[in-house]
Structures are given as structure tokens and as C-alpha cells.
Amino acid sequence: MTFVLAFSGSRGDVQPAVALGVALAGAGHAVRLAVPPNLVEFGRGAGLDTHPYGADTGELLGSELVRRQLKSANPRTRLRAIAELTLRDGRRTQRELAELATGADVLIGGSAGQERALNVATALGIPYLPVHYCPLRRNGVVSLLPVDGLPPAVHRAGWAALEQLLWLGIRGAELTLAADLGLPPPVGPAASRIAGVPEIQAYDPLLFPGLAEEWGPARPLTGFLGLAPETRALVDPATDDDGLDAWLAAGPPPLYVGFGSMTVADPAELAGTLARVTAELGLRVLVAAGWGGLDGTGFAAHGDRIRVVRSVDHAVVLPRCVALVHHGGAGTVAAGLRAGRPALICWHGADQPLWGRRLRALGAGTAIPVAGLTPERLQSALVDVLRPERAAAAARAAAALIPPAAAAERAVRIAERVAEVATRRSRGDAVQAGTLSVVVPAYNEEEVIGECLDRLTAQLGAITEIVVVDNNSTDKTADIVRGYAERFPQVVLVREERQGLVHARNRGLDAAHGALRARIDADTRIPEHWAATVVEFFAADTAGHWAAACGRGEAYGLPYGDRVGRAKKRLRERDPDGVKQVPVLYGSNMILRAETWAAIRGSVAMRRDVFEDVDMGLCVTEIGGRNAFLNNLTVGVAARRMETGIPAFVRYMACLPRTLLLHRRWGLAAGAVLVYVPSIVVLHAARLLLIRAYDRRTGTYGLRNMLRRAEKHADRPAP
Numbered sequence: 001m002t003f004v005l006a007f008s009g010s011r012g013d014v015q016p017a018v019a020l021g022v023a024l025a026g027a028g029h030a031v032r033l034a035v036p037p038n039l040v041e042f043g044r045g046a047g048l049d050t051h052p053y054g055a056d057t058g059e060l061l062g063s064e065l066v067r068r069q070l071k072s073a074n075p076r077t078r079l080r081a082i083a084e085l086t087l088r089d090g091r092r093t094q095r096e097l098a099e100l101a102t103g104a105d106v107l108i109g110g111s112a113g114q115e116r117a118l119n120v121a122t123a124l125g126i127p128y129l130p131v132h133y134c135p136l137r138r139n140g141v142v143s144l145l146p147v148d149g150l151p152p153a154v155h156r157a158g159w160a161a162l163e164q165l166l167w168l169g170i171r172g173a174e175l176t177l178a179a180d181l182g183l184p185p186p187v188g189p190a191a192s193r194i195a196g197v198p199e200i201q202a203y204d205p206l207l208f209p210g211l212a213e214e215w216g217p218a219r220p221l222t223g224f225l226g227l228a229p230e231t232r233a234l235v236d237p238a239t240d241d242d243g244l245d246a247w248l249a250a251g252p253p254p255l256y257v258g259f260g261s262m263t264v265a266d267p268a269e270l271a272g273t274l275a276r277v278t279a280e281l282g283l284r285v286l287v288a289a290g291w292g293g294l295d296g297t298g299f300a301a302h303g304d305r306i307r308v309v310r311s312v313d314h315a316v317v318l319p320r321c322v323a324l325v326h327h328g329g330a331g332t333v334a335a336g337l338r339a340g341r342p343a344l345i346c347w348h349g350a351d352q353p354l355w356g357r358r359l360r361a362l363g364a365g366t367a368i369p370v371a372g373l374t375p376e377r378l379q380s381a382l383v384d385v386l387r388p389e390r391a392a393a394a395a396r397a398a399a400a401l402i403p404p405a406a407a408a409e410r411a412v413r414i415a416e417r418v419a420e421v422a423t424r425r426s427r428g429d430a431v432q433a434g435t436l437s438v439v440v441p442a443y444n445e446e447e448v449i450g451e452c453l454d455r456l457t458a459q460l461g462a463i464t465e466i467v468v469v470d471n472n473s474t475d476k477t478a479d480i481v482r483g484y485a486e487r488f489p490q491v492v493l494v495r496e497e498r499q500g501l502v503h504a505r506n507r508g509l510d511a512a513h514g515a516l517r518a519r520i521d522a523d524t525r526i527p528e529h530w531a532a533t534v535v536e537f538f539a540a541d542t543a544g545h546w547a548a549a550c551g552r553g554e555a556y557g558l559p560y561g562d563r564v565g566r567a568k569k570r571l572r573e574r575d576p577d578g579v580k581q582v583p584v585l586y587g588s589n590m591i592l593r594a595e596t597w598a599a600i601r602g603s604v605a606m607r608r609d610v611f612e613d614v615d616m617g618l619c620v621t622e623i624g625g626r627n628a629f630l631n632n633l634t635v636g637v638a639a640r641r642m643e644t645g646i647p648a649f650v651r652y653m654a655c656l657p658r659t660l661l662l663h664r665r666w667g668l669a670a671g672a673v674l675v676y677v678p679s680i681v682v683l684h685a686a687r688l689l690l691i692r693a694y695d696r697r698t699g700t701y702g703l704r705n706m707l708r709r710a711e712k713h714a715d716r717p718a719p
Contacts, residue, residue: 001419004104006034006097006120007131008054008113012260012331014039016133016202016225017110018235021048023408024415034100045235046227053096054113055089086115086173091180094120098181101126105419111136115174115190123181127422129415130199133330134351137191137199137219137602138163141211146353148361163189193624197418198598200411203330204337204401207358216510218601222410223402224334229315236313244286244317247307251284253322254307255382258288259346259370260329270373274325275302277379281386286321288312314339323385328352328367337364340398342390344381346370363393436535436591437465437514441496441504445522446475448638453484453491455526462531466491467512468522471504477522502605502612509597518591525556525636533633534591537579547596547625548617550586551633578631583621587613589635592620599623610659618663649684653677 003024007017014035021031025048033043034053043050093113097120101107108129109117121128135142138159140152167189175185186193198220205212205221212221227235248254255278264270278285285306287299299306314335318324321341326332328345333355336343345356345367356367368381384390402410438456442449449468456466470478470493478493485491496507509517516538520526537549590613600619605612617627644652656677660669 001106001416001423002030002032002104003106003108003415003419004032004034004097004101005108006053006101006113006117007110008036008057008093009110010057010260010329011039011042012329013110013112013133014042015227015331016131017108018043018046018048019225019227019231019404019408020108020131020202020411020415022046022228022231023412027412027416029416032100032104034097042235046231047234051096051100053100054093054116080169086170086177090116090173090177094177094181098123105422106415108415115170115177118190118194119178119181119183122183127197127418128194129197129418130194131411132199132201132203132219134203134354135201135208135211137215139211139214139602141214142208142354146357148357163191192622194599197595198414200414202407202411203334206397206400207355207362214606215602216506218598218603220410220414222414223407224330224338224404225407225411226315226334226338226404228405232313232315236311244307244309244312247304248286248317248320253320254284254286255323255325256286256288256312256318256321256341257325258290258312258332259327260290260332264370270370271299273373273375273378275299275306277375277382279305280379281382283322283382286312286317323382323390325382327370328355330355333359334401337394337397337401338404340391340395342385342394344368344385346373362397364390364397365394435515436463436518436531437467437512437516438463438518438520438531439505439508439512440466440468440520440522440524441471441501441508442468442473442477442481442522443471443501443504444473444475445477446473446480448523449477449480452520452522452524453481457484457488457491459526459529459531460488460490462535464490465512465514467508468493469504469508469511470495471501472497472499500608502608505612506601506604506606509592510601512594515594516591517594517597519587520590520635521588521637523638524553524588527635530633530635533630537628537630537633538591538593544593545626546628547623548585548590548592548620549628549630549633550582550590550613550617551630551635553586553588553635553637555638556636557638580629580631582617582627582629584614584617585620585627587611588637589633590616592616596620596623596625599625605659605662607662609655610662611655614656614659615662618659618665622663644684644688646681646685646688650681653680 003021005017005021005024007014017033017035021033021043025031031048033048033050035043035050036054036057037052038056040050040052093116097107097116101120101124104124104126106127106129107117107121107124108131111130111132114128114130117130118128138156140155143150143155144158144162178184178186198218201211201215201219201221202223202225203221204223208221215221257274274285274287279302285299287306287308288311289308290311299308312318314332315338318335318339318341321339324332324336324339324341324343325346326336326343328347328351330351333343333345343359343365345352345359345365346369347353347356347367348370353367353369356365359365360367366381366384368377440449440452440456445452453466453468456463466488468481468491470481472495478495481491481493485493492511494507494511496504505519509519516534518534534549538546600616600623603619603622605615620627654677657669657672660666660672
């Protein structure tokens, strides 16, 4: 397989791409790396086929547009600067990248310049696989505001607002750049247009508790991508200061100071502040000058106590330091944590304040803005960072991080899966029978799970995996499933301790391995040829027109069921193979492509007061996918919901407009409240009278039956 990796920015942005590229090449794949012109030799030094594209990072960071306008206090000025940057370098970047990516199976890109990579990938008809170095998508865990403890809804609203604000700033430029490649006008931010592939999160879940669980495989947190020792030896064969090792060994561990590619407004003033404060604290200092202007001239008066070098190998040098002062780039944060050293982040902007807050939350550091840095503030922060408990917290974090090799391996596996799916589609391969998994969430289903599994195992062949998710059942459900698993290796029992259908559903769909993933209920009765119908439908869809599909459910066990069922069957026979597009899915009889689930996994609601199947269907449409309704795909479902009392049924139906409102479907929500729900409640009341008046033993209706039935009736609790 051929992968093109396109990464803009500084060395800190490109180094993880080099790590991933080396890992992909080591797995036997062809790799082409596209980086800014000033970093081409860095990529080639690692042995990768590296090509220049886009703007020189050093020139860009030193430009008036970046130094002044992009850092303006006026939001409008910043947005105009972003739009100008987008258009100024966008045309050349797209043209160069299109040439490099021709013939590739997958285009992998970083968050800087993601729109260019997405445009090129779309124009070439290949997947774009994003790699993010920090959270960039909507979520309920990470706050954009410097405030902890806010409700998840506030976090999501903040991310949504930022997404739309940035889109408004660059929309005009994006319309122009899309037209240059012959693409239709984009209708929203890149985040809304990336569908069908996971988005690699190249940072550690340790720093963002709960985020991996919320996003799941749609946005997997692989861990920080770092260079292996042998690759570091190639790209940094020796330090630029031959006496550094001796200096490090000649005294106590120094304080490391480095601001990477960040430019400092007044290097001389900053150098004076650092020198004065560290002298008062009795610290030796190692300064990595980088691109920020902190050269040796500002420290010349302090003799050998302060050592200035151009750059250092973080993996070798940072463990020999007592603590770190840096700008808060993701790569430096990762290097500091791996070294087990506490850090003071003097942030400039972008994601740097976020990393400062996360280090503070770990107890492994603190953060202050570099703007307005005073000797008093610096001294206070350093005293805090040098406390023993900070060092202990950093050491604990180091031990808990995902190793770089494991992170790279995870990222490689994700890229390979994306390429395999793309290759299969490009060849027009039919979906094979061995790719259908069926997921069955179960909560206290001992009465029905056996028949459900009998019907599923009878269709093994078209079905190759049956995943039953036990959601804390207190009856014999799990024991029954284990019995089937002993007889059928295709039956898998997993457990989900978080109570609720949405958690059980997600656990099952995540655990499934099929290219197609069906979800039914434990009381669903699939008919003969159900699985074959599913597989054949998607096998015929070689163009990938349909992202998901569903059919209807017919209640069994009703007193009038046979007559109503025959009438509905006659209606269906008028169009036995009909397929139509629908906005929602039906939970007892739904199927998604694996890539569809990966694309919506981070967007589906985790609330218990919405219709989870309606929510999933709407999430599919919001990523540009289509839901098919198959007229010939009907399953049997238990009539338990139809036996629910009227107050409970009204509460249940209130989930529909709530779900529609969640997706801003205002018109549909109004129609549901005013027309659909009242009509269904009236129908349910009439139906409930018939059900409760019917005696299954005698086959008769009567008031006495209804009263007796009502006394025994109890609404079944939802999982």
C-alpha cells in the first residue's frame, strides 16, 4: 500500500509524522512524506522519501501576517489573517500535494492545513486520514475555557461555536480553493465533511480522562507518536555542542528552557528575567535557543551556570534535567512527560494553554502566559514546579504513558484498515458473507435470548459473528449465552457495566469485527434468509451509495396480529424489493457499514431520554451518508412496548421530539409534538384496550379479562 503523509508546521508538527512514516515503511508500505521546504532534510535524514510542499515554516512564522495580524487582540483581524493565509498559500499547496498524492491509497495529514489535504484527497478519490495532536472536535470532556467542572453540554457548545467561527472566517477562501480542484462548494467546516474514516488522536488518554470512552474508535487515542532511538540517531546524529554531556555531568541537574519555534517579543528581556530568577533559586540552566531568539548573547554575563545550545535531543537530555520551562507544544509536553519531569508552560496561544491545564490537572506542572511574564510570577511558578510532589506526579505519569512503539503500531493498524477498505471499494469487490456481525444488547432477557440465538445461529455463514452484550443482567441471560458460545465459536459474550442501551450498543458495535454490523434486540426474531438479504444488498452496492440500512419490525403475540400481518404482507408484495431513502434507522433491525459506525461513533448521543436509533440515523445523514429502508427486510419484535401503560408510553414517545430537537430538526420536532405523537398515543390507548381484554388461553375478549389483566400488568423497566 502507498501512503502519502502531508504535514505542515514546525519540527514539532512534522516529527510525529516522521515517526508514523518510519513505522509504516517498517510494516512494508511505500511512504511519501510532504513537509515544508525547511524540514525536507529532516524527513530524508530518517530515511523517508521526502518532498517539499507549501510554505517555509520559518519564513511564515517570521512574516508580518503571523507576527502581528494573527496575534492581534482583535478577533476580526485574526480571522482576516487566517483567511489570507488560507488563500495565499493554498493554491500552491494543493497543486504540489495533488502531484505527490497521485497513485496513493491513503492521504494522511495533520490538523495544520487539513482542508488542503481533504480537498486533494476528495479530488483524487482516496481517503483522507486526519492525525490530531490535541482534541479539536466537539466533545463533552475538554473545555475550551480556562474553567474546569462545566457541564458537558457547555464544552460541546464551545467547540461548536469555535468550529463555526473559524469556518466563517475562511469560507470564502475555501470556496475558491475547492473550485480550483473542480470540487463542489463546501457546505461546512472540514470536521463535518470528513466521513467514513477514523481520526487518529496522537496523544495519550492519560491527559484527557473520559475522552477515549466518549469518542471510541471514531477518534482513537493512540498515544504520543515519538521517534525510536535508531531514528533519532539518524536525524540528530550528534548534539551541536560537544561539551554538553560534560556540562550536564559537572553539576546538579539543570532547569531546561526551550520555546521551540515560538518567537519571543523581547528575547533580551526574557533572558534577563530567566537569568535573575534562576540565580536567586540557585539553578543551573540549559537553554535550547530554537527559533525564538534566545541566543547566548543574553546570558553571556552568567558564565558556565547557563548553557545555551541550538537544540537538544529531548529523549536523551530532558531526563537529566530537574524541571522544564517551555512553550507547551504537544511534542515537548510528551517529551517532558516521558522524561518524568515536571514543567512550567509559558504559553503563547493555540493549544498551549490547554496543555498547561492538563499538566496542572495531573499535578505534574503549571502554566502562565509568556505575555507579561514578570520576575515575581516566574519565581513563584518555578518554586511551585520544583516541589517534590510535582516530580512524583510527573514520574507517575511517565510510567502510565503508552510507549511510543505501541502508539505507532496502533496508528499503523488504523491506516492499514482505512487503506484496505479503500482498496476493496476501488476494485468494486462485493462484500463477502464472512463480514456480517450481529450485535444483541441484553438486559434480563432469559425468556427470549435463546430463541433469538437459535435464529441467528441457523444463519451462520451469512453471519460470522454474533456479539451479545450483557448489560448487568441479574437473571440467567449470561449463562444462556455462554451455553451457545460453547457450541458456536461465532457467538461472543461481552459485558458492559455502564447501564443503558446506548452503552451496551456501543460496546457491541465496537467489539464487532464485520464490515457490516447489524444491531437487533434480544426479543427480535429474524426470518429465514434475513442475513443473506442484508449481505446481498450491500454486495450489490459497490459504489457505496448506502451507509446504513434498516427494515421494519412486526409485533408478534398480538390478539389481532395474524389478520393485520396478512394485510401488511399484501401491501409489501406490491413492491417486494423496494428501497427508499429514510432519515432514521429502526433499532431492532438496522445495519451499518463498519466505516459508517466509525464516522458517527463520536457523535451519537449517550443520553437515555432520546430514541437512540433515530439519533443514529440522523447522525448518518449529518456526515453525508444515506440510510436505506428495505421493504423486504422484516423481523418479528415482541409486543412488550405495546403493553406499556399510557403514562409510561407518553413518556417514551416524548423521546422522539427530544431527539429531533437535539439534531435541530425544528420542523420535524414540531410535527411530532403536534401531530404524530398525539396520534400514536390515541392508537396505543385503543390497542392497549384490545390487548388487555384478550385472554390468550381461551381466545376470547371481555371486560373481566381486561380487569384481571390490568391487575397483573406492570411496565417492564428499561435497561
